[in-house]
Amino acid sequence: MTETLVDRRARLMGPNVPTFYQTPVHLVKGEGVWVWDAAGKRYLDCYNNVPHVGHCHPRVVKAICDQAGTLNTHTRYLHEGVLNYIERLTATFSHGISQAIMTCTGSEANDIALRMAQAATGKTGIIATDATYHGNTMAVSQLSTRKPPIGGRWPNVRLVPAPDSLNRPDPDGSIFAGHVAQAVRELDEAGFGCSGILLCPMFANEGLPTLARGWLDKTVAVIRAAGGIVIADEVQPGFGRAGSHFWGHDKLGFAPDVVVMGKPMANGHPVGAVATRPDVMAAFRNAFSYFNTFGGNPVSAAAALAVLDVIRDEGLQENAARVSAHVTARMAALRHPLLRDTRSNGLFFGAEFMLDDGEPATRFCANLVEGMVARGVLMNVIGAGRNILKIRPPLPFSVENADHLMDRLEETLRDTKVTA
Amino acid sequence: MTETLVDRRARLMGPNVPTFYQTPVHLVKGEGVWVWDAAGKRYLDCYNNVPHVGHCHPRVVKAICDQAGTLNTHTRYLHEGVLNYIERLTATFSHGISQAIMTCTGSEANDIALRMAQAATGKTGIIATDATYHGNTMAVSQLSTRKPPIGGRWPNVRLVPAPDSLNRPDPDGSIFAGHVAQAVRELDEAGFGCSGILLCPMFANEGLPTLARGWLDKTVAVIRAAGGIVIADEVQPGFGRAGSHFWGHDKLGFAPDVVVMGKPMANGHPVGAVATRPDVMAAFRNAFSYFNTFGGNPVSAAAALAVLDVIRDEGLQENAARVSAHVTARMAALRHPLLRDTRSNGLFFGAEFMLDDGEPATRFCANLVEGMVARGVLMNVIGAGRNILKIRPPLPFSVENADHLMDRLEETLRDTKVTA
Known part of the structure; x- marks a missing residue:
C-alpha cells in the first residue's frame, strides 16, 4: 500500500x-x-511540444x-479522413512536396x-549530427548520440560535429558543410555511398x-552533388512553432526532399x-510494400486535422511570432x-550557461530547472553538455504566460547557487 | 470534382x-x-482483429x-494509467513475465x-519463418517475406520453412525444429550467433x-540450447482470441521469454x-535508453485498460471458444x-483450396472473397499461396453471426466458378 509510483x-x-x-x-x-499535479499544484508548461495547441x-x-464513436479502421479501406488530412498538410509545403504517409x-x-x-538513391550511407536524437527504432537509433545503439553503431552512419553558434562560430555554414563533405567521402570510400542527411532545421537537440x-x-x-537527399526532421520546429514560417526548413531557407513530422x-x-x-x-512505394495498421486511421486523421484547424483559426503561428519577440527581448x-548566450527560434528558447573555466554548467542548469519546477514552471535542458535551458511551450503561450515564466526565471537565477 | 477516392x-x-x-x-x-459503406450497405466484419471488442x-x-479531455502527456511524468494497465496486462502472463514497455x-x-x-544474449542472429509478417520498421521488415527489404535482406536473418499441416505434415514439430537447428548452425558459423526466434503462436500469416x-x-x-530467446508475436492470437486460453503461447503450451502485442x-x-x-x-533497459513519447500515455493506457475490462465483463474469451466450436463444425x-482442409484456432478460421494439379487455388480464393464481399461479408486470404480463406472476426461474434457467415459462404462456394 505504501509502494510509491516510482517503485511501481x-x-x-x-x-x-x-x-x-x-x-x-x-x-x-x-x-x-497549464498542468496540475496530484496535490493540486499548478505548473506553467514551458516544455511540452506534444500538446501543441494546448x-x-x-x-x-x-x-x-x-x-x-463513428468508425476507426485502417487505410486498406477507403476513407476520406486520411485524404482530407494529407491534402491540407501538403498544401503547407513548397518544393514539390505533395504526398505523405501517415504513421503513429x-x-x-x-x-x-x-x-x-x-x-531513391540506391545507396545506404546516412549522415546526421553528433548531438542529436531522431527516434527510437533500431534503425533510427543508429543516428542518436546519447547512448550508442545495442551492438555498436552501423558502419553506414556518419555523425558530423553539430553546429554550435556560441562556441564554434561558423557564420556561413562552410565549416559544417566541410564536415558533411568529409562524411560523404568516407561513405563513398567505404562503399555505402551517401543516401542523404537527416537534420532538424532548428538543430533543437544540438x-x-x-x-x-x-x-x-x-x-x-554537398548532399545534392553526392546524389543524396535532404531529410528535414520537423518534429520540433514544425506546425507554426518557428513563428515566421510554418516549417523550420522554410525559415532556414532550404528545400528538403523529405519532411518528417511527429509529436505536435x-x-x-x-x-x-x-x-x-x-x-x-x-x-519507396515501389521498392517496399509499406502498410501501417494504425497509420492514417480515421480517428488519427481527424485529430491531426483538428490541430491544423486550431492553428489556423486561433492564429497560433502568428502568436508564436509575437510572443517569441517578447520572450527574446526579456531573455x-x-x-x-x-x-553566456540566449537564443530563440520562434516559440523555442535556449539560455546557455558555462563555468568560468569554460566547462558547461551542467549541474547549475539542472539546479535551475529544479528551482523552476519548485516555482511551478516546467522546462528542461538541451545540448551535448546539458547546459542550455530548453524552453518550448505549447503554442497558445501568451505574453502574460511569458512574463510569468521570465519573472520566475529571474527569481530562480538570483536564488540558485553556483556550484561546480 | 469527379476524382474518385482511389484517384485521390x-x-x-x-x-x-x-x-x-x-x-x-x-x-x-x-x-x-458490423460496418457500413458510404452507400449504406452493411457488411458483417469477419476479418478485422483491430476492433477486438467490436x-x-x-x-x-x-x-x-x-x-x-483530462490529460494526455507521456511517461517522463508519473501517471497511474500506464502502471494500472501494465499491472493488469502482466497478470495474464505466466512464465515470470511481469514487466512491459508500451509502444504505439x-x-x-x-x-x-x-x-x-x-x-540479453550478446548475439545478433534472428530466426523467423519464410511466410510471415511481423511489422514495417526497417529492422522488423527484414523478417517479412512478401517483398524483400530495400537493399536486400540482412545477413543475420534466417527464414525457415513455415509449418504447413496439410501439405508438409510434421506431427510432433521435429522437422521444423530441425530447420531451426540448421539456421542456428548457420548463424553461429557466420559469426552472428542466435539471439532468438520470433514466431506467431498461431502461425497465422503462414x-x-x-x-x-x-x-x-x-x-x-533448440533455441534455449543455443542461448537464444523465444519471442511470441501475439498480435493475432492474443487477448482471448484463442478461446481456450488468453494467449496463443499458452494454448500451444510453450513459455516465451518475450511477448509482443499490437493491433487488438x-x-x-x-x-x-x-x-x-x-x-x-x-x-535491454541498461543497454539502451528507450523512450517512446506516445507509448503508454494516459489516453492509450485508458483505451487499453477498457479493452481488458470489456473482454472480462462480456466474457469474450469464452464467447470465442463457444462460437469457435460452432463455426468449426459448420466448416x-x-x-x-x-x-482440401478447414482449420480453426479459437475465433480464427482457415479454409484451404487447391486445384486438381496440386497448385494453390489462388484465383479461386480471390473470387470467393469477392463473392463474399458482394454478399456483405468481409474476409480475406492467407498463406504463401494466398489460397487459404482468412476469417478472423471481432470477438463479440455470435452464433447467429456465424450462421450468417457460413450461409453466405455456402452460397458463394456454390456460385463461384472454378478457374485456373
Whole structure:
C-alpha cells in the first residue's frame, strides 16, 4: 500500500526508465498551457511540444471522440479522413512536396525516411549530427548520440560535429558543410555511398544554435552533388512553432526532399507522418510494400486535422511570432555571471550557461530547472553538455504566460547557487 | 470534382498503396461486428482483429474521451494509467513475465523485441519463418517475406520453412525444429550467433496450420540450447482470441521469454506493447535508453485498460471458444471439389483450396472473397499461396453471426466458378 509510483514503475516497467526532475512530477490534469499535479499544484508548461495547441484542446478532443464513436479502421479501406488530412498538410509545403504517409510516431516516420533515401538513391550511407536524437527504432537509433545503439553503431552512419553558434562560430555554414563533405567521402570510400542527411532545421537537440537564413545551403549543395537527399526532421520546429514560417526548413531557407513530422501533429494522439515529392514516394512505394495498421486511421486523421484547424483559426503561428519577440527581448535582458548566450527560434528558447573555466554548467542548469519546477514552471535542458535551458511551450503561450515564466526565471537565477 | 477516392489516394499517398478487394470498400460507420459503406450497405466484419471488442465499443470510446479531455502527456511524468494497465496486462502472463514497455504499434514492439534478444544474449542472429509478417520498421521488415527489404535482406536473418499441416505434415514439430537447428548452425558459423526466434503462436500469416499442444517444444529446446530467446508475436492470437486460453503461447503450451502485442490491444487506438521477464527487461533497459513519447500515455493506457475490462465483463474469451466450436463444425461440413482442409484456432478460421494439379487455388480464393464481399461479408486470404480463406472476426461474434457467415459462404462456394 505504501509502494510509491516510482517503485511501481521500477517493478512494472524495469530499470532506467527516464523521468524528468529529481522528484518526478505526478500530473493528473491539463488545460491550455497549464498542468496540475496530484496535490493540486499548478505548473506553467514551458516544455511540452506534444500538446501543441494546448493541453486537452476541446476541438481536438471532440474530433477524436466523434470519430472514435463513428468508425476507426485502417487505410486498406477507403476513407476520406486520411485524404482530407494529407491534402491540407501538403498544401503547407513548397518544393514539390505533395504526398505523405501517415504513421503513429515520428520514429516510424524517420524509419521510413531512411528507406526513402535508400530507395531513391540506391545507396545506404546516412549522415546526421553528433548531438542529436531522431527516434527510437533500431534503425533510427543508429543516428542518436546519447547512448550508442545495442551492438555498436552501423558502419553506414556518419555523425558530423553539430553546429554550435556560441562556441564554434561558423557564420556561413562552410565549416559544417566541410564536415558533411568529409562524411560523404568516407561513405563513398567505404562503399555505402551517401543516401542523404537527416537534420532538424532548428538543430533543437544540438542546442538551438543561432543560424542565419541560408546557413545550410552549402551543406545541401554537398548532399545534392553526392546524389543524396535532404531529410528535414520537423518534429520540433514544425506546425507554426518557428513563428515566421510554418516549417523550420522554410525559415532556414532550404528545400528538403523529405519532411518528417511527429509529436505536435495531433496534440498527443499518436500520429506521425513523412511527406515527400512524388518521385521519392514512388521509389519507396515501389521498392517496399509499406502498410501501417494504425497509420492514417480515421480517428488519427481527424485529430491531426483538428490541430491544423486550431492553428489556423486561433492564429497560433502568428502568436508564436509575437510572443517569441517578447520572450527574446526579456531573455536578452537577463544578467547572470554564468550566462553566456540566449537564443530563440520562434516559440523555442535556449539560455546557455558555462563555468568560468569554460566547462558547461551542467549541474547549475539542472539546479535551475529544479528551482523552476519548485516555482511551478516546467522546462528542461538541451545540448551535448546539458547546459542550455530548453524552453518550448505549447503554442497558445501568451505574453502574460511569458512574463510569468521570465519573472520566475529571474527569481530562480538570483536564488540558485553556483556550484561546480 | 469527379476524382474518385482511389484517384485521390494515388495523388496524395503515391503508388502501390495497398487496398482490399477489386473495388475497394469505402467504409463510413462501424458498430459491433458490423460496418457500413458510404452507400449504406452493411457488411458483417469477419476479418478485422483491430476492433477486438467490436467496432466503436462505447466503453472504449468513453475511456478515450474522458482521458483525452483530462490529460494526455507521456511517461517522463508519473501517471497511474500506464502502471494500472501494465499491472493488469502482466497478470495474464505466466512464465515470470511481469514487466512491459508500451509502444504505439506492434511494429515498434517487435523492433524492441529484436533488441531485447540482442541485449540479453550478446548475439545478433534472428530466426523467423519464410511466410510471415511481423511489422514495417526497417529492422522488423527484414523478417517479412512478401517483398524483400530495400537493399536486400540482412545477413543475420534466417527464414525457415513455415509449418504447413496439410501439405508438409510434421506431427510432433521435429522437422521444423530441425530447420531451426540448421539456421542456428548457420548463424553461429557466420559469426552472428542466435539471439532468438520470433514466431506467431498461431502461425497465422503462414496459414493457420493445425498444430498439437507441445508442437513447438523441440524448437524451443533448440533455441534455449543455443542461448537464444523465444519471442511470441501475439498480435493475432492474443487477448482471448484463442478461446481456450488468453494467449496463443499458452494454448500451444510453450513459455516465451518475450511477448509482443499490437493491433487488438486498444480496439484501434494506436497501442502496442512488449512484455518480458525482469532479467530480459534489465538487459535491454541498461543497454539502451528507450523512450517512446506516445507509448503508454494516459489516453492509450485508458483505451487499453477498457479493452481488458470489456473482454472480462462480456466474457469474450469464452464467447470465442463457444462460437469457435460452432463455426468449426459448420466448416467441417463444407463440401467443394477444391476444398482440401478447414482449420480453426479459437475465433480464427482457415479454409484451404487447391486445384486438381496440386497448385494453390489462388484465383479461386480471390473470387470467393469477392463473392463474399458482394454478399456483405468481409474476409480475406492467407498463406504463401494466398489460397487459404482468412476469417478472423471481432470477438463479440455470435452464433447467429456465424450462421450468417457460413450461409453466405455456402452460397458463394456454390456460385463461384472454378478457374485456373
